[in-house]
Amino acid sequence: MKTKKTIQHIIRKYLKRKASKREEEQLFSFYSHIESQPDEWDEKIHGNKKVLEHILWQRINRSISDDQTIRKASDPFFSRLKIAMAVIVLCLAGVMLWLYQSIEKKEITERATVVPGSDRAVLQLADGRRVYLDSTASGEISFASGDAVRLSRKGELDYSHIEGVGHKPDLHTITVPRGGQFKVKLSDGTTVWLNASSSLTFPSYFSEDNRRVKLIGEGYFDVAKVTKKSNPQERLSFIVETDKQQVEVLGTVFNISAYPEEEQVKTTLIEGSVKVSPAHLFAPQLLKPGQQSVLNGEKFSIQQVNVGQSTAWKTGDFTFDEMPLEEIMRQLSRWYDVEVVYHGNIGKIKFGGSISRGKDIHEVLEVLKLTGIHFDLKGRRIMVTP
Numbered sequence: 001m002k003t004k005k006t007i008q009h010i011i012r013k014y015l016k017r018k019a020s021k022r023e024e025e026q027l028f029s030f031y032s033h034i035e036s037q038p039d040e041w042d043e044k045i046h047g048n049k050k051v052l053e054h055i056l057w058q059r060i061n062r063s064i065s066d067d068q069t070i071r072k073a074s075d076p077f078f079s080r081l082k083i084a085m086a087v088i089v090l091c092l093a094g095v096m097l098w099l100y101q102s103i104e105k106k107e108i109t110e111r112a113t114v115v116p117g118s119d120r121a122v123l124q125l126a127d128g129r130r131v132y133l134d135s136t137a138s139g140e141i142s143f144a145s146g147d148a149v150r151l152s153r154k155g156e157l158d159y160s161h162i163e164g165v166g167h168k169p170d171l172h173t174i175t176v177p178r179g180g181q182f183k184v185k186l187s188d189g190t191t192v193w194l195n196a197s198s199s200l201t202f203p204s205y206f207s208e209d210n211r212r213v214k215l216i217g218e219g220y221f222d223v224a225k226v227t228k229k230s231n232p233q234e235r236l237s238f239i240v241e242t243d244k245q246q247v248e249v250l251g252t253v254f255n256i257s258a259y260p261e262e263e264q265v266k267t268t269l270i271e272g273s274v275k276v277s278p279a280h281l282f283a284p285q286l287l288k289p290g291q292q293s294v295l296n297g298e299k300f301s302i303q304q305v306n307v308g309q310s311t312a313w314k315t316g317d318f319t320f321d322e323m324p325l326e327e328i329m330r331q332l333s334r335w336y337d338v339e340v341v342y343h344g345n346i347g348k349i350k351f352g353g354s355i356s357r358g359k360d361i362h363e364v365l366e367v368l369k370l371t372g373i374h375f376d377l378k379g380r381r382i383m384v385t386p
Contacts, residue, residue, distance in 0.1 A: 114361050114380060117196050117335045119155025121182035126170035126204075133157070133174075133182065143170055147204060156183040162205045163187075169203035176217070179337030181313075186213075189224035190238060193314045196334040197259065211238040218257045220314040223272075225251030245295055248275040248284065255310045261330065265295040268310040316357050318364070325349040325371060329384065336361050338377075343385045346373055 120134040127144045133151060140148040145167045150158040157174065176182050176194045185191050187205035194200055198217025208229045219240075226236045235250040242258035244265050252272020258265045267276050269291055275284035276293045278300050285302060287293055292305040312319035313331075320328055328351060329340045335357060349371050355364055365375040365382070376383040 114336055114338060114377065115179075116358050116361075117179040117181055117337070119182055120180040121174050121176045121194070123149075123157065124173045124175070126172065143204060145170055145204070149204075154183075155181075156185065158185045159187045159204060160185050160189050169205045169207065171201065172204055173199055173201045175199040177337075178334050188226050188238075191222045193220040195219070195313050196337075209236065211236055212241065213239070214241045215256055215258060216243070217259050218255070218313070220253075220255045220311060221249075222253050223249050223251050244279055246277045246279075248277070249273070254287075255307075255314070257310065259330075259334075262327075263296055266292055266310065268292040268305065268307050270307050270311065312354070313357065317354055318357055319354045320351050322350045322352050325351055325368070325373065328368070329382070332361070332364065332382070337380070339381045341381055341383050343383060346384060346386055349373065 118134070120132075123131040123133055123141065125131070125141075125143060131141055134155070140150055142148045147162050147170075149162070152158065174182060174184055174194065176196060176198050178197045180196050182194050183191065184194070184200065184202075186202060188211060190211075192200055192213075195218035198215070198219060200213055200215055200219060202213040211226070221238075221240065223238045226238075228234045228236050238249050238251075240247045240249075240256060242256065242265060243260070244258070245267075247254070247256060247267055249272060252274060253270040254272070254274055255268045255270070256266070257268075267274065267287065269287040269289050271289050273289075274287050276287060277284040278295050278298075280298050281300060285293060285300065287302065290304055290307060291302055292307075292310065293300065293302050306321055309319045309321045309323070313335075318328075318331065318335075325346060332338065333340050338361070351368065351371050353367060353370075355367055361377065365377065368375060372386075374385045376385070
């Protein structure tokens, strides 16, 4: 049988009365095929067939009325025309089914290309090797020093068993790409959850008097309480460096958001206490549980906040509490690994709400449409218009 494109061509010729006898036979053959394969039509997917046929009848009637007057029912030509129209209706229905399925497959493919983030990262070792990690891998990764780190199927690197006897610690960096997240347990038992587009540089094991790491992006820290071997009565501090500040803790839970593309560096304390030292300030600032420090340029402030908004990503949610829409879109951009393009001025819109990070991006955008802003996803690009 001819392809659907050929059938479309014949239908157009038939409507213009330019189809040959052979082409008319092909139309009837196609009609017979549709009639013998009723299962090809699924009303749940393709809509109501009778409604579609009614629309097609109207279109055919309009096409015919443009260039001729319909004759009386007793006219033999009219009888033949009715049959031809019925054939064309069913042929067009078949063609529309084919086109609909093609469009549907394309839409499914496009939707499938934008999925929520997952457990994945890249570990760079001191010798320059790069190890690609995800939630499906497990086992051990050996270092040049002879030590090895454990990788679990839960998407976690575990350094907690490394003692580093007889050699200096190696410096490692774990980098989480856009559309990823990962968990690492450091040699002292401290656990760090890294958000999308973030990296942590740390030693393979900590020395007796120093616990220091460097963060780019966002990390949630649950710091182990460790005492100094030289003085068991004194706790060993844990220091997190970012590009613009340093955070010192003794044993606590906190979140740091220090993305280069964000104007603000936010440190949110969940429990314990931390000392925040912005690069331009001499005296460190002490945070209490439930407080958040905000560093914006040289402006530094401390405020009481709902810590749930800053830590929701770690438990698998987006939580927005009167958050600027542009900041929300940057979060979506990192998690779904998409580009956001603005057409027009969207103004100072803020949004509040919560939704799972495991949701399809279309569902998230449907929620954000409550702001009155329009979102159009094309491939991996979101167009935002007022």
